[in-house]
Amino acid sequence: MVRYIQTPPAAGSSAPSPIKATGRSLNWGIVSTGHIVSKVVADLQSLEDANVIAVSSRNEERARAFADEHDIEWAYDSYEAMFAEPEIEAVYIATPHGQHFEITMAALKAGKNVVCEKSLTINAAEARVLVAEAEEQDLFLMEAVWTRFTPVFARAMEILESGELGDPSWVQADLGFLAPYNPEWRLYDPAAGGGALLDLAVYPLTWAIGAMGFPTSVQASGDLNEDGVDIQTAITLGYSGVRHAQLMVSLTSSPTKEARVACTEGWLGTNAPLHNPTKLFIHPLNGPARTEVFEPVGENYTYEFREATRCIQAELNESPTMPWEHSVNTMAIFDGIRHQLGIRYPNDSYVA
Numbered sequence: 558m559v560r561y562i563q564t565p566p567a568a569g570s571s572a573p574s575p576i577k578a579t580g581r582s583l584n585w586g587i588v589s590t591g592h593i594v595s596k597v598v599a600d601l602q603s604l605e606d607a608n609v610i611a612v613s614s615r616n617e618e619r620a621r622a623f624a625d626e627h628d629i630e631w632a633y634d635s636y637e638a639m640f641a642e643p644e645i646e647a648v649y650i651a652t653p654h655g656q657h658f659e660i661t662m663a664a665l666k667a668g669k670n671v672v673c674e675k676s677l678t679i680n681a682a683e684a685r686v687l688v689a690e691a692e693e694q695d696l697f698l699m700e701a702v703w704t705r706f707t708p709v710f711a712r713a714m715e716i717l718e719s720g721e722l723g724d725p726s727w728v729q730a731d732l733g734f735l736a737p738y739n740p741e742w743r744l745y746d747p748a749a750g751g752g753a754l755l756d757l758a759v760y761p762l763t764w765a766i767g768a769m770g771f772p773t774s775v776q777a778s779g780d781l782n783e784d785g786v787d788i789q790t791a792i793t794l795g796y797s798g799v800r801h802a803q804l805m806v807s808l809t810s811s812p813t814k815e816a817r818v819a820c821t822e823g824w825l826g827t828n829a830p831l832h833n834p835t836k837l838f839i840h841p842l843n844g845p846a847r848t849e850v851f852e853p854v855g856e857n858y859t860y861e862f863r864e865a866t867r868c869i870q871a872e873l874n875e876s877p878t879m880p881w882e883h884s885v886n887t888m889a890i891f892d893g894i895r896h897q898l899g900i901r902y903p904n905d906s907y908v909a
């Protein structure tokens with residue numbers, strides 16, 4: 558059975574806070590001034606061994622305003638100009654998915670270590686090319702699937718691994734929200750890799766992969782809007798043995814946003830949202846049910862940046878918790894779903 562290699566500590570352990578330095582300080586640059594960067598940057602800045610010294614935008618005013626607001630020294634009016642700055646060792650890229658490939662490639666070619674938002678690319682071929690580039694340049698590259706690095710997820714995997722609940726045989730996980738149609742919004746823009754699949758599915762999939770590994774079959778059913786992006790997609794994953802996962806992502810409804818793992822001797826579930834839950838519900842068949850509660854550190858992005866920092870300090874090119882193979886395999890699953898649903902993006906590069 559494929560399991561994650563967990564580096565974050567379980568809740569309640571005496572492991573150090575993720576803010577605590579694990580080595581020399583790294584200089585970081587931020588790519589884009591969009592919605593998520595504004596939430597994430599404080600968590601990166603909170604690390605004792607992270608210096609966020611630069612931000613870059615396609616627009617000079619936005620870069621300056623962001624730098625002022627977040628107390629960042631340098632503001633660049635292009636991503637490439639920031640990549641040319643030798644003092645910056647690592648960059649966090651948070652543009653839409655459709656732009657990840659080109660920008661991550663430029664950062665790697667400029668010699669920067671990269672943490673890139675999910676989905677790493679818009680297809681598996683692009684992901685393979687980025688991984689090969691990182692390997693060739695001897696640089697760190699990680700897809701920012703933050704859920705994987707949180708103590709709550711590590712604890713869930715520990716419980717499943719312990720055998721207390723028997724063998725996992727069924728995962729149900731859904732994620733979605735009512736996203737009003739706006740053709741300018743990246744979620745509805747095919748050139749940005751729009752749609753529910755690339756924006757949301759990585760999170761429910763994280764629970765399926767965590768519990769049961771990568772599937773042997775993938776079946777999808779979904780609806781595309783007139784622009785050709787998927788607005789609601791249901792995914793059934795098949796595994797050897799009597800094991801399945803049913804995942805749902807939606808831009809048109811507000812589901813439970815919870816994950817449940819059914820096992821032969823009980824089940825385990827999260828509260829919402831499954832990408833950053835604070836509670837685990839554990840229901841062993843032959844024992845009392847219990848709830849474990851987890852306090853976030855900052856917004857909880859601290860854990861992924863602790864991992865990236867630790868890896869770069871240790872001169873690792875990939876994180877054992879989010880290995881390259883998992884990003885490539887995830888994109889291959891999404892390729893299969895896209896093929897079944899007929900989702901096409903205008904900037905699909907490197908498609909065989």
Ligand SMILES: NC(=O)c1ccc[n+]([C@@H]2O[C@H](COP(=O)([O-])OP(=O)(O)OC[C@H]3O[C@@H](n4cnc5c(N)ncnc54)[C@H](OP(=O)(O)O)[C@@H]3O)[C@@H](O)[C@H]2O)c1
Nearest residue numbers: 589590591592593614615651652653654656674675676743
């Ligand atoms: N981890 C999480 O919790 C989380 C949550 C939401 C989103 N995300 C991920 O983060 C990434 C960004 O999402 P977001 O919601 O922050 O998006 P957003 O608000 O639309 O911001 C994206 C930013 O990317 C830059 N950009 C570069 N090329 C662009 C293009 N062709 N079209 C539009 N913007 C472009 C823009 O910044 P400048 O104009 O300043 O260059 C823009 O502000 C996505 O990959 C998404 O999946 C992660």
